[in-house]
Every structure is written in structure tokens, then in C-alpha cells.
Amino acid sequence: MTSWDAFYDEAERRGPSLLLARAMNLAGNKAAVRQAVDLGCGAGMEAQQLMLSGWDVLAVDNEPEAITRTIANCSGPYLGTLTTCLSDFECLLALPRSNLIHAGLALPFCRPKSFKQLWDQVLHALEPGGVFVGHFFGTQHGWSKLPHLTFHSEQDIRRMCKGLEVTHLRETQIMTQTPNGPLNWHRLNLIVQKPY
Numbered sequence: 010m011t012s013w014d015a016f017y018d019e020a021e022r023r024g025p026s027l028l029l030a031r032a033m034n035l036a037g038n039k040a041a042v043r044q045a046v047d048l049g050c051g052a053g054m055e056a057q058q059l060m061l062s063g064w065d066v067l068a069v070d071n072e073p074e075a076i077t078r079t080i081a082n083c084s085g086p087y088l089g090t091l092t093t094c095l096s097d098f099e100c101l102l103a104l105p106r107s108n109l110i111h112a113g114l115a116l117p118f119c120r121p122k123s124f125k126q127l128w129d130q131v132l133h134a135l136e137p138g139g140v141f142v143g144h145f146f147g148t149q150h151g152w153s154k155l156p157h158l159t160f161h162s163e164q165d166i167r168r169m170c171k172g173l174e175v176t177h178l179r180e181t182q183i184m185t186q187t188p189n190g191p192l193n194w195h196r197l198n199l200i201v202q203k204p205y
């Protein structure tokens with residue numbers, strides 16, 4: 010049992026990600042090589058979504074259960090191939106050249122001191138025309154006092170994405186109920202594309 014099990018169970022019941030579908034459309038039209046990375050792949054449902062459309066996916070997570078579920082959920086007659094990497098974001102040395110990098114509710118769990126190194130790897134790995142799609146936690150998030158998580162304002166994100174085309178940036182805040190009480194869920198959804 011991991012602390013993520015309930016999240017993975019829920020992920021396996023949900024439908025395809027509309028945000029990822031939008032990013033795939035943006036990245037896929039002209040991409041000759043269809044290499045994607047899924048950072049913090051969880052149960053592997055977005056890796057599966059990519060592979061269904063013919064993307065080769067490197068799925069990264071530091072949780073063995075996530076890798077096990079990703080392999081199970083991505084085994085089948087998919088057009089793309091799967092490679093997995095069991096690693097902390099903080100220990101990654103480099104990412105493969107990619108046309109699409111997805112990080113669904115994952116980058117906030119990178120420790121603040123390692124975030125820039127991880128983001129630089131994302132920027133470096135993206136091919137011209139390559140697309141990053143993912144979520145960030147906003148600075149008003151209810152967990153914002155937790156020192157091991159990373160939070161960003163819209164301004165921070167725009168600064169990090171200098172030189173990229175921001176095609177989608179949407180900020181939402183909603184009060185959710187958790188077993189520990191109400192929690193402000195402040196999140197930013199982002200799609201950016203590297204210029205050709």
C-alpha cells in the first residue's frame with residue numbers, strides 16, 4: 010500500500026484528460042518523431058492515452074506501485090511503446106529529446122530546491138514545436154506551507170515560460186473537503202509550445 014493508492018484507483022476510473030488531448034493535437038500535427046515523457050505518471054492513464062495515439066512514452070515516477078500500474082495499464086495493442094523509469098524528479102539527470110512532455114499534478118511534488126533543475130531539463134528536452142502540458146499548485150493552495158512542495162504564481166509561470174508560446178494558462182481555486190477538513194485547491198493548468 011502506498012499513500013497514492015486511492016488516487017491511482019480513482020485515476021483508473023476517470024476518462025481521458027482533455028488538457029492532454031488538446032496538447033497532443035498541438036504537438037502531434039507536425040511531429041515526425043512521436044516521443045513523449047510523462048513525469049509523475051501515477052497509474053499510467055495518460056501514458057495509455059498517449060500510446061493509444063501512437064506516442065512512444067517514457068513514464069517516470071518514484072513510486073514502484075505507479076510503475077507497476079503503468080506497465081499493466083499500458084500493456085495491450087497500443088501503437089506506441091512504453092519505457093519506464095523509477096526515479097525521484099530530484100535525481101533525474103536528463104530527459105530524452107521529446108515532442109510532448111506531460112506532468113499531471115506531479116511537478117508540485119518536486120522539492121523546491123530541485124525544481125529549477127527539473128524545469129531546465131524539460132525546456133532542454135523539448136524539440137522545436139514540442140509541447141509541455143501540466144499542472145502547478147498556486148501560491149494560495151491550502152498546502153502552501155508544506156516546505157517540500159513547490160508552488161507558483163501566474164507571474165512565476167509566465168517567467169519560467171519566457172520564449173515559449175503560452176497557448177493555455179488557466180487558474181482555478183476551489184474549496185474542497187478532505188478527511189482533514191476544507192482545503193483550498195489552487196491550481197494552474199498550462200500548455201506551452203517551443204517555437205519551431
Ligand SMILES: C[S@@+](CC[C@H](N)C(=O)[O-])C[C@H]1O[C@@H](n2cnc3c(N)ncnc32)[C@H](O)[C@@H]1O
Nearest residue numbers: 020049050051070071072075097098113114118
Ligand atoms: C497526484 S499523483 C498524479 C499522477 C498522475 N500524473 C495523474 O494525474 O493521475 C503524483 C505522482 O507523482 C509521483 N511523485 C511525487 N513526488 C515525486 C518525486 N519527487 N519524484 C518522482 N515522482 C513523484 C507520485 O508517486 C504520484 O504517482
